[in-house]
Amino acid sequence: MGADVLAQKIIIDTDPGQDDAVAILLALASPAELDVLGIVAVAGNVSLEQNARNALKVIELAGRSDIPVYAGSVRPIRRHLVTAEHVHGETGLDGPDLPMPTTKLQAKHGVDYIVETLLAHDAGTITLCTLGPLTNIALALIKAPEIAPRIKEIVMMGGGYFEGGNITPVAEFNIYVDPDAADVVLRSGVPITMAPLDLTHTILSTPERLERIKAIGNKAGAAVHAMLSFSERFDLSKYGSRGAPLHDPCVIAYVLKPELFEGRHINVTIECASELTMGMTVADYWGVTGRSKNVTYLRSGDADGFYQLLTERLARLP
Numbered sequence: 050m051g052a053d054v055l056a057q058k059i060i061i062d063t064d065p066g067q068d069d070a071v072a073i074l075l076a077l078a079s080p081a082e083l084d085v086l087g088i089v090a091v092a093g094n095v096s097l098e099q100n101a102r103n104a105l106k107v108i109e110l111a112g113r114s115d116i117p118v119y120a121g122s123v124r125p126i127r128r129h130l131v132t133a134e135h136v137h138g139e140t141g142l143d144g145p146d147l148p149m150p151t152t153k154l155q156a157k158h159g160v161d162y163i164v165e166t167l168l169a170h171d172a173g174t175i176t177l178c179t180l181g182p183l184t185n186i187a188l189a190l191i192k193a194p195e196i197a198p199r200i201k202e203i204v205m206m207g208g209g210y211f212e213g214g215n216i217t218p219v220a221e222f223n224i225y226v227d228p229d230a231a232d233v234v235l236r237s238g239v240p241i242t243m244a245p246l247d248l249t250h251t252i253l254s255t256p257e258r259l260e261r262i263k264a265i266g267n268k269a270g271a272a273v274h275a276m277l278s279f280s281e282r283f284d285l286s287k288y289g290s291r292g293a294p295l296h297d298p299c300v301i302a303y304v305l306k307p308e309l310f311e312g313r314h315i316n317v318t319i320e321c322a323s324e325l326t327m328g329m330t331v332a333d334y335w336g337v338t339g340r341s342k343n344v345t346y347l348r349s350g351d352a353d354g355f356y357q358l359l360t361e362r363l364a365r366l367p
């Protein structure tokens with residue numbers, strides 16, 4: 050990439066979670082391509098307070114305590130918060146023994162940060178990379194609808210169709226936690242690229258791939274190995290696959306190298322009424338409804354190319 054190519058401005062909205070942490074590390078290891086303006090925590094995998102603390106731990110692990118971290122929404126818009134300690138552990142970042150952060154959270158609310166940053170930068174220059182429930186993004190769009198045309202793209206991890214769900218038989222966790230927020234975002238008219246379970250369940254952290262990350266020999270590689278070796282337990286026992294899916298880093302990898310992935314522009318609509326199918330992403334993959342197309346839906350990717358990118362970038366960190 051030529052030196053004259055400006056780095057893409059991104060805001061990361063996240064609920065760290067081990068896979069979120071790996072995504073954040075991948076972004077921070079790629080400063081020539083990605084200008085991480087800020088990180089906003091949202092309630093999801095664990096509580097907002099814990100997710101925000103984990104985000105601070107991760108920027109310190111990357112040696113980037115200059116990145117501003119904000120706390121956003123403490124709960125979903127309508128529904129009670131559902132968390133995932135059964136996957137991520139009590140801290141949400143179990144596995145490595147990362148020190149308590151000394152970096153402080155920004156005082157501003159994360160939703161206000163998103164709105165103000167989008168209004169302060171030229172329209173169409175900021176990509177929102179969302180790794181958790183979409184509560185912050187939806188509240189920002191409701192508080193300041195004028196930001197919608199200013200967002201270059203939302204690249205989100207969430208949803209699933211051919212693969213079904215992972216928190217219920219039909220719903221993926223990020224959408225299930227706040228289906229109303231997902232509905233607001235998917236109806237916003239903002240360009241959206243979705244990395245659903247259909248994709249992430251083909252991006253598996255096999256033992257060989259984890260060993261190559263550990264063999265990097267730096268702090269980041271050791272921490273990522275410890276993170277994924279912890280969080281994989283749940284998926285390995287559930288799916289019996291040879292490696293656990295690595296969800297959130299697909300978002301950052303897509304922004305870095307979209308050519309690693311294939312997708313289709315389709316309509317995706319969120320179930321917000323039925324308790325049976327709450328949070329289901331009804332993906333009209335075959336175009337049978339005539340509903341307007343609102344999502345680039347990533348269904349497949351180059352897993353070897355993804356892990357080669359991830360491992361090479363992690364090696365750039367401390």
Ligand code: RIB
Nearest residue numbers: 066068180181222223296
């Ligand atoms: O369903 C996977 C998603 O839920 C990932 O973002 C993971 O971190 C959890 O938030």
Ligand code: CA
Nearest residue numbers: 066069180181
């Ligand atoms: Ca997440």
